Amino acid sequence: MTKSITCFKAYDIRGELNSQLNEEVAYRIGYAFAQELSARTVVVGSDVRLTSTPLKLALTAGLIDAGANVTDIGMAGTEEIYFATKHLGVDGGIEVTASHNPINYNGMKLVKAGSIPISGDTGLNAIKEKAELLDDHRVTTRLAHYTQQQPIDADAFFNGTAHVKKDLLIESGSYVEDSCMEAYVEHMLSYVNLDNFKPLKIVVNAGNGAAGNALDAIESELASRNIPITFIKVHHEADGTFPNGIPNPLLPENRADTADAVKAHSADFGIAWDGDFDRCFLFDADGQFIEGYYIVGLLAAAFIAKDKNSKIIYDPRVYWNTEDIVENAGGTPIKSKTGHAFIKERMRKEDAVYGGEMSAHHYFRDFAYCDSGMIPWLLIAELVSVKQQSLASMVKARIEAFPSSGEINSKLKDADAALERVTNTYKPQASVVDTTDGLGLEFGNWRFNLRKSNTEPVIRLNVESRGDIALMEEKTEELLAAIRAE
Structure with a gap:
C-alpha cells in the first residue's frame, strides 16, 4: 500500500x-533522494532544532541504503550546504531545517549537483512519489537495523x-x-576587499539559531587579519529550544532586542x-529596521560600480x-517571479551577478546563484x-524617493473573492498591468502588487509611490479596506 507523505511543499x-x-x-526521503538523482555522494547538515539531528541521521540511513556516500557537516545553515555541495563536487545536498517555522515543525531543503534547487517539477514531486512507494516492510526492517531494534518513541524524538x-x-x-568551514569563510571574505574596512562596531543577533x-x-578570521570590527553578540549561543522565541526578524515584534542593543x-x-x-536583516545606527527592498538597491549599485554590464x-x-x-548606474534590471527557485533559474539564464527579494533573500552568481x-x-x-557614510544616510534618500508599505498580510475566508474585488475595482484605471507574480497595477505615481499565498487563505499586499508617503499610506488603507470587506 502506498504511504501518503504530506510534508512536501x-x-x-x-x-x-x-x-x-x-x-x-x-x-x-533519503532513500528516494539518492534513487531519483542516482546520487553516489551527498552532503547533509542540520540547524539547531532538537529534532534536526535525529531527522538527519534517519535521512542519512536512507541515503546510505540507496547507495550514497554521505558527508555530514554537522550543525550548519542552509547556505553552508549550498557551499559544501558545490565545493565538494557532490551529487546533491540536504539541509534539515524549519528556518522560522513554529517549534513543532521541521523540514528539509534539497539541491542537486552544483547547488541547483530541487522544486516540485524539477524532482521534488518524483522524490515524494518514490518515498511513498518504498516497501513498508523494507523500511521497518532497515530502521530496526539502524536503531538496534529500539522502538521509535515520538516524545523522545521531539525532545531530540x-x-x-x-x-x-x-x-x-x-x-x-x-x-567545510575554513573554505566557506574564505569564500565569504572573497566578496569584499578587507583593506577597505574602517573600524566598525556591529550588533549581531543569531536568534539562538545556526x-x-x-x-x-568569520570573526576569528577577521581578527587574524587585524580587521577592526567589534561584534556585539545578542542571543548568540545555539539553542534548539529557542528561549528568546523563534528567530524571524521579518516580524516587527522580533526586532526590539537587536534595535535596543544597537542603541x-x-x-x-x-x-x-x-x-x-x-x-x-539590517538595522541602522538608530536601531531602525531597514526594509529588505532598500538593501537590494544598495547591493545592486555596489555590484554595478564594479562592472557596468551587470x-x-x-x-x-x-x-x-x-x-x-x-x-541610472548603467546596469540591466530584470524582473522575475518571486521565490528562490524562480530567482535562481532566471539568474542562471541571464548570468546575473546579483538578485534580491524584498523578503531579505539575496542571491549571488559566484555563490552558485544561491x-x-x-x-x-x-x-x-x-x-x-x-x-564613510552611515547606513541610514545611504538609504534615507531612497526611502523618501520610493516609500513603500512593506508586505501586509490579510487572512481571509475567501482570498479568491478578495482578489477579484480588487481586480474589478482597480484594473480598469491602471496604466500598467503586470502579472509576473500575482496582480501588479501602476497608476502614474503609485502602484501595488497583490499576491495570494499558495498554502493558506492569505493575501499579501505591497504598495509604493514616487516620493509621496501620504499617497502611499492613503492607498494602502484604501486597498486594505477593499481586501478585507468580506
Whole structure:
C-alpha cells in the first residue's frame, strides 16, 4: 500500500513533527533522494532544532541504503550546504531545517549537483512519489537495523533523541563527518576587499539559531587579519529550544532586542538572521529596521560600480527603487517571479551577478546563484567604510524617493473573492498591468502588487509611490479596506 507523505511543499519539505515528519519519513526521503538523482555522494547538515539531528541521521540511513556516500557537516545553515555541495563536487545536498517555522515543525531543503534547487517539477514531486512507494516492510526492517531494534518513541524524538545510531552509519563505510568551514569563510571574505574596512562596531543577533557558529568563524578570521570590527553578540549561543522565541526578524515584534542593543552600544549598524540564516536583516545606527527592498538597491549599485554590464534580478512586489538605481548606474534590471527557485533559474539564464527579494533573500552568481545571509552584511560593512557614510544616510534618500508599505498580510475566508474585488475595482484605471507574480497595477505615481499565498487563505499586499508617503499610506488603507470587506 502506498504511504501518503504530506510534508512536501512547492519548493521544499516542511511538516508538523510526528504527524507529518518523523524519522521513518526522513529515511524514506533519503532513500528516494539518492534513487531519483542516482546520487553516489551527498552532503547533509542540520540547524539547531532538537529534532534536526535525529531527522538527519534517519535521512542519512536512507541515503546510505540507496547507495550514497554521505558527508555530514554537522550543525550548519542552509547556505553552508549550498557551499559544501558545490565545493565538494557532490551529487546533491540536504539541509534539515524549519528556518522560522513554529517549534513543532521541521523540514528539509534539497539541491542537486552544483547547488541547483530541487522544486516540485524539477524532482521534488518524483522524490515524494518514490518515498511513498518504498516497501513498508523494507523500511521497518532497515530502521530496526539502524536503531538496534529500539522502538521509535515520538516524545523522545521531539525532545531530540536520535534513534538511529551514528556508529552504525560510520561502520557502513559510507558516512563521514567533516567541516567545510575554513573554505566557506574564505569564500565569504572573497566578496569584499578587507583593506577597505574602517573600524566598525556591529550588533549581531543569531536568534539562538545556526548563524552564531558561522559568524564566530568569520570573526576569528577577521581578527587574524587585524580587521577592526567589534561584534556585539545578542542571543548568540545555539539553542534548539529557542528561549528568546523563534528567530524571524521579518516580524516587527522580533526586532526590539537587536534595535535596543544597537542603541545601547552606539553601534554602526545591526544584523539579525532567521534560524538557518539564509536571510539577513539590517538595522541602522538608530536601531531602525531597514526594509529588505532598500538593501537590494544598495547591493545592486555596489555590484554595478564594479562592472557596468551587470544584470540584476529583482522580484515584482516592489521594484521602482531597484529599477531606478540599476538603470541610472548603467546596469540591466530584470524582473522575475518571486521565490528562490524562480530567482535562481532566471539568474542562471541571464548570468546575473546579483538578485534580491524584498523578503531579505539575496542571491549571488559566484555563490552558485544561491542566497546567503552572510555576504550581504559584509558588502554593507565595506560600503559603510568606503563611502564613510552611515547606513541610514545611504538609504534615507531612497526611502523618501520610493516609500513603500512593506508586505501586509490579510487572512481571509475567501482570498479568491478578495482578489477579484480588487481586480474589478482597480484594473480598469491602471496604466500598467503586470502579472509576473500575482496582480501588479501602476497608476502614474503609485502602484501595488497583490499576491495570494499558495498554502493558506492569505493575501499579501505591497504598495509604493514616487516620493509621496501620504499617497502611499492613503492607498494602502484604501486597498486594505477593499481586501478585507468580506
